[in-house]
Amino acid sequence: MFVASLYNLKGGVGKTASCVNFAYMAAKDGYKTLLWDLDPQGAASFYYKAQPKEKGAAKKLIEHSMTIDEAIMGTDYDGLDIIPADLSARKLDLLLDDKHSKKQLRNLLKGLEHDYDFVFIDCPPGFSHLADNIFYASDAVLMPVIPTTLSVRTYDIVKSYFEEKTGELEKLMCFFTMVDIRKNMHKDVMAQLYKDKRFFEYYVPYLSDIERMGIKNAPVEAFAPSSFAATCYRALWNEIKEGVLE
Ligand SMILES: Nc1ncnc2c1ncn2[C@@H]1O[C@H](COP(=O)(O)OP(=O)(O)OP(=O)(O)O)[C@@H](O)[C@H]1O
Ligand SMILES: [Mg+2]
Secondary structure, rough: OOEEEEEEOOOOOOOHHHHHHHHHHHHOOOOOOOOEEEEOHHHHHHHHOOOOOOHHHHHHHOOOOOOOHHEEOOOOOOEEEEOOHHHHHHHHHHHHOOOOOOHHHHHHHHHOOOOOEEEEEEEOOOHHHHHHHHHHHHOOOHHHHHOOOOHHHHHHHHHHHHHHHHHHHHHEEEEEEEEOOOHHHHHEOOOOOHHOOOOOOOOOOOOHHOOOHHHHOOOOOHHHOOOOHHHHHHHHHHHHHHHHHH
């Protein structure tokens, strides 16, 4: 089982869009796949039309009054399951802090080791105990980056955090999203950051078909399989898959 979290300290950079599309494509490739929505905004759950079975599921999971199996639901797609987010996920940080351990999420996932090939975690933005738990549980932390000056600053902060606090910089793997290749700033920032060797070559441009996921309630390859958006996400996913499974 390979655990990949979609993370950035920054909000609104394409974490959820990427998580939803990668999970769909992994399942389509024949991997048994689980998407765990850990963001109380519940956007990934919304794209998959998934509502939690019980109120307070995230809290109950951490408190062990519910098992992870009980929280899992099917989606409209073969081979793809989801743990939808609920509002109690907003308390995860406090609940995890109470127990002073960054190992709790990994321990919960251990029970699924033989059930899934890929687990994708959609993270809320920010540094928190939840983020520390997610980093520890993840084999790869996939970070979407919009190529702007401010994003370079955020990237440097996250990179230092991985170097100094977790000591697992090799887990941090990045890719560019919402790219407008006509903009010199985007081209310059990409050229600068590619030198760092933490970025995948393929990237996701700014495309309206990706915004339409919210109208279609589906991953882009499901409703527009021959679109440029689907082609870009597919190329990037193939590169990531090869990169992480090598
Ligand atoms: N490549 C893209 N092209 C155009 N629009 C995009 C692209 N990626 C994401 N979007 C849109 O940008 C908005 C933010 O994307 P998304 O929700 O994936 O970001 P996020 O990092 O998960 O945000 P948050 O930090 O709030 O969880 C959404 O409306 C989404 O549809
Ligand atoms: Mg999100």
